[in-house]
Amino acid sequence: MDFVRTVVNEIALEGLDGITLSGLWLRLANCEPSFTLNLDADSKEYIWTSVITRHSDLTFFLLEKPRPPLLIIERGLGKNSENIPDDLDFGEDPYPYQLIQDGDVVGSCSTYYTRQNVTEEIRPAGGCVPSLDDVMKKYVDRLVIVASQDVRRKVLLNDFTDQGVILTEKAFCLLEKIGRSRYSGSTTHGKASISKWISESNKFIFYLKNKLCRLGLITSQRFLMYRSKSHSISGKILHLKKFYVEVRPRSAVILEKLTRALADKPKQLELLSVIKEEMKGDPLDYGSYQMIKLLKHGMKVLEGFGEKTKSENLEKAFKRLPREVSWWSLKNLGVEEWLVNGIMIMYDNARTPLKTKHSNSEGGGTLGISAKSTTIHGCYISSDM
Numbered sequence: 001m002d003f004v005r006t007v008v009n010e011i012a013l014e015g016l017d018g019i020t021l022s023g024l025w026l027r028l029a030n031c032e033p034s035f036t037l038n039l040d041a042d043s044k045e046y047i048w049t050s051v052i053t054r055h056s057d058l059t060f061f062l063l064e065k066p067r068p069p070l071l072i073i074e075r076g077l078g079k080n081s082e083n084i085p086d087d088l089d090f091g092e093d094p095y096p097y098q099l100i101q102d103g104d105v106v107g108s109c110s111t112y113y114t115r116q117n118v119t120e121e122i123r124p125a126g127g128c129v130p131s132l133d134d135v136m137k138k139y140v141d142r143l144v145i146v147a148s149q150d151v152r153r154k155v156l157l158n159d160f161t162d163q164g165v166i167l168t169e170k171a172f173c174l175l176e177k178i179g180r181s182r183y184s185g186s187t188t189h190g191k192a193s194i195s196k197w198i199s200e201s202n203k204f205i206f207y208l209k210n211k212l213c214r215l216g217l218i219t220s221q222r223f224l225m226y227r228s229k230s231h232s233i234s235g236k237i238l239h240l241k242k243f244y245v246e247v248r249p250r251s252a253v254i255l256e257k258l259t260r261a262l263a264d265k266p267k268q269l270e271l272l273s274v275i276k277e278e279m280k281g282d283p284l285d286y287g288s289y290q291m292i293k294l295l296k297h298g299m300k301v302l303e304g305f306g307e308k309t310k311s312e313n314l315e316k317a318f319k320r321l322p323r324e325v326s327w328w329s330l331k332n333l334g335v336e337e338w339l340v341n342g343i344m345i346m347y348d349n350a351r352t353p354l355k356t357k358h359s360n361s362e363g364g365g366t367l368g369i370s371a372k373s374t375t376i377h378g379c380y381i382s383s384d385m
Helices: 004-014 022-030 041-050 133-144 149-156 170-180 194-198 202-214 252-264 273-280 288-308 313-318 323-332 337-346
Strands: 058-062 084-085 099-102 105-108 141-149 218-228 230-241
Touching: 004 022, 004 041, 004 141, 004 149, 022 133, 022 141, 041 133, 041 141, 084 141, 105 149, 141 149, 149 170, 170 194, 170 202, 170 230, 170 288, 194 202, 202 218, 202 230, 252 273
Parallel strands: 084 218
Antiparallel strands: 058 141, 099 105, 218 230
16 A cells, blocks of 8 residues: 555655654655555554554564654755755754664664664554553653664665665765755755764765766766855755756746746847836846846857867858757756756747848748847847947
């Protein structure tokens, strides 16, 4: 049953530290896709008695003191901006780093040597399983549920990854940290960064991150984290592949909005003053002129690209390159995805008037990309600006 797998996976993703019952209900309420059962009192009792206590790969431990409440922080990824605030209140970290290597058991758990195994009390042989209410009254947030090493490893490794891949102990701990963050991701910089959690140098984190990326276990994206209106830092945000969320640069969002607006204009042309007036008050607008400068930069990239490809057979034959070849080449030259996408939008269904010695047409010709064409339709921006 899918909901059983979801429950076990949510427990496994918390790592060797395990998860409290209150934390589990919070994770299930926020998981994606949405949990299939209503998390009312009856459903929780059913999950406890029929799933959790009967699963042989789950073990129960009693902490010396209650664990701090689990907080799920929404970074707002994939919505409007790559800018991530660094003043989010993460509260006390319930999962401080402590490397554990005990036989086949590997992971990070600060309470590993102080917690008490109470599995026989929760799952007595031939006895009656205590109700959820009794457990909550007796243990509160001192009871944690931990998945076996095999289950934790399988949920972290992708289905297409060799399950026999060898990871160092610290690499596995880092993978658990990234998996625990789900869709929010783990950052390499900031107050709650990986380097501060594991207390290692940025060089060491860079090495581990690259290794996990090469193995196809995680994704890495650039992000900007702002600490004030005038200060920001750049870093990487890491996700398990199953939790990947595109970090869209704020500039890409505004660029797309601007080019879409121009697409609706007659002949895809409009005065800069009109565009700025239309974008005034937009919550994403931090200066239309900056976006125009980005467009100009994009065309300079295309101009340079055209110069580099003058020896190509296609250009010798046709004096220009097909757009698909241009987009593919730009991406392979290392131009950022958002900038290429913005330029692609700008040239989507674009048309321009054609002038011949006999007559003028009204937008009858299709606008192409040539090595000599650096004028951006929409604001008459040229390389001479």
